Amino acid sequence: MIVAIVFVVLIAIGMPIGFVLGAAGIAGLIQMGGTGFLHLTPAKVFHGLNIFPFLAMPFFILAGEIMNHTGITARLVGLARVLVGHLRGGLAQTNMVVSVMFAGLTGSATSDAAAFGKTLVPQMVRHGYQRDYACAVTAAGSIIGPTIPPSGLMVIYGSLLNVSIGALFAAGILPGLVICLICMVVIRLGANANNLPAAERRAALIDMWREFKGSILALIMPVIILGGILGGIVTPTEAASIAVAYALFIGVFVYRSISFQDMYGMLVRTARITGVIFVIIGFATILGWWLSFNQIPQAIATQMGAMSDNPYVIIAMIMGFLLIVGMVMDITATLIIVAPVLVPLTNSIGMDPVHAGIMIILALNISLMTPPVGACLFVLSSVTGEKLERIAMKLWPFLLAETLVMVLFSFNETLALFLPRFFGFVEWAP
Amino acid sequence: MQRFAGELSRMINWVVERVIATLMLVLVLDVWIGVIDRYLFHWQLPWPEVVARYLMIWMALLAISAGIARREHIGLTALTSRIPTAFRRPIAVGVECIALVMFLAIAWYGLDFAEKGARKFAHIFGMSLYWPYMALPVAMGIAALQSLLTAVRDLGDYSAFETVEFIE
Numbered sequence: 001m002i003v004a005i006v007f008v009v010l011i012a013i014g015m016p017i018g019f020v021l022g023a024a025g026i027a028g029l030i031q032m033g034g035t036g037f038l039h040l041t042p043a044k045v046f047h048g049l050n051i052f053p054f055l056a057m058p059f060f061i062l063a064g065e066i067m068n069h070t071g072i073t074a075r076l077v078g079l080a081r082v083l084v085g086h087l088r089g090g091l092a093q094t095n096m097v098v099s100v101m102f103a104g105l106t107g108s109a110t111s112d113a114a115a116f117g118k119t120l121v122p123q124m125v126r127h128g129y130q131r132d133y134a135c136a137v138t139a140a141g142s143i144i145g146p147t148i149p150p151s152g153l154m155v156i157y158g159s160l161l162n163v164s165i166g167a168l169f170a171a172g173i174l175p176g177l178v179i180c181l182i183c184m185v186v187i188r189l190g191a192n193a194n195n196l197p198a199a200e201r202r203a204a205l206i207d208m209w210r211e212f213k214g215s216i217l218a219l220i221m222p223v224i225i226l227g228g229i230l231g232g233i234v235t236p237t238e239a240a241s242i243a244v245a246y247a248l249f250i251g252v253f254v255y256r257s258i259s260f261q262d263m264y265g266m267l268v269r270t271a272r273i274t275g276v277i278f279v280i281i282g283f284a285t286i287l288g289w290w291l292s293f294n295q296i297p298q299a300i301a302t303q304m305g306a307m308s309d310n311p312y313v314i315i316a317m318i319m320g321f322l323l324i325v326g327m328v329m330d331i332t333a334t335l336i337i338v339a340p341v342l343v344p345l346t347n348s349i350g351m352d353p354v355h356a357g358i359m360i361i362l363a364l365n366i367s368l369m370t371p372p373v374g375a376c377l378f379v380l381s382s383v384t385g386e387k388l389e390r391i392a393m394k395l396w397p398f399l400l401a402e403t404l405v406m407v408l409f410s411f412n413e414t415l416a417l418f419l420p421r422f423f424g425f426v427e428w429a430p
Numbered sequence: 431m432q433r434f435a436g437e438l439s440r441m442i443n444w445v446v447e448r449v450i451a452t453l454m455l456v457l458v459l460d461v462w463i464g465v466i467d468r469y470l471f472h473w474q475l476p477w478p479e480v481v482a483r484y485l486m487i488w489m490a491l492l493a494i495s496a497g498i499a500r501r502e503h504i505g506l507t508a509l510t511s512r513i514p515t516a517f518r519r520p521i522a523v524g525v526e527c528i529a530l531v532m533f534l535a536i537a538w539y540g541l542d543f544a545e546k547g548a549r550k551f552a553h554i555f556g557m558s559l560y561w562p563y564m565a566l567p568v569a570m571g572i573a574a575l576q577s578l579l580t581a582v583r584d585l586g587d588y589s590a591f592e593t594v595e596f597i598e
Contacts, residue, residue, distance in 0.1 A: 016503035042543035042566040271450035275493025
């Protein structure tokens, strides 16, 4: 009870979530036996981070930083625009398509939201879109980033629960693409209500070829990452390090846009972003140990299991639980604390851990854009100056559509595991 | 006093950021060596994976203090932003004091942890675990110091701190 109070109070008074996890964990240890258990804290943090696959995260961040620096955003926007710019609300559709392309380069929704908030949103506003709508489209598209691999959340889930990261990466591709398609449909259906600009002229084939040529070097990177991992040739960490080498090669030798000073800035930013993520992981390990020592995950799983033995009801409860928790808590922290609680429950109803993982990750990604603490909303609000509430008002059709995608993939194992099975990570159902 | 704390925070962070950038660079080179070894030369080097893990831990833990200095660790502000400034500032200072105590506690017990590490050895190439384990007391100590300095620098008024002015 004391731990819960400490946790809630510290969150409420604005303490960074990583620090809250550490403080609540320490409070739990003190409650157990005064200062006698505090000697465990450094070991828990150290061993919580001493996991080789975690290296993939800083490498994917660095590869994304380098690619961003080469001006690849503008090239990808150009390509997406010649492909879908002729549809009604062409720039909004472009936003969605470029989110998919970007998703293969970075694994973070907030970095996608920040990048597009600075580039695409002003461009959309100049072309007659309302700013709150442009932000809502960007927020909706940004969660494609951590759904389509590479994805930091998948690395964490796979590492902590001993599930193949390659299988999770494979499982993320289809929902990411479906989210893109369904959001494009939502844009088209809401075109009149949002007074979207008329369609542009369809691009000529020669323009398409020119834009494709300009972007091809960026588009190869996801192929290298995914091809290597899904083909079983390299581990995710190795693939991430190769992605860094590739991005560096084209940044330095092809685009010639990276100086030594730029490189230093990218290394520091990567390290700092890693620090922000790893403090959450490391300190969550303290709280996680306290929870499991007191058998709280088992108690929660038993409680949830006792409410119903119907697998569909349990899946629905888990989705609802994650969406609610994700509304008020950082998703990395939620994943680390909650996944070890939920996976035994999903195992008990015969759900494959890869299927459970993709459901959990989809739910947490969707919570990135739900008020009051949806990180993507915050980023877009601060980058564009638009009010958070106004973005949220325009966002709900997308939120509903993406929740439907989550429901579809959570209840349909065949669909959710199609690609992991296709690539040989999961056995085909008999 | 505020100015002195801000200047000291900036100077310490200047050093820390150069160290974490170097660690990140060495980390990249180390993993590249591991990949080249595995797929091209087959030297079967025992150390790239182990060294990579320890470099990552040192880098990430040291980077926590850089995040504190630049206020990049984000908390929920939906509630605190609704209360008057007169109350908000002491709360913000209180949050930093709690963080300071937490970091100091982990740093203190981290010293003992590192001492024990001196008697343990990495499985593969027999390195003492003293230096990997020292990441905890060193990084948490610097994080505690930055928490103190940023608390004094801003006195709970985050708007006074401009990231742009915090020269890299």
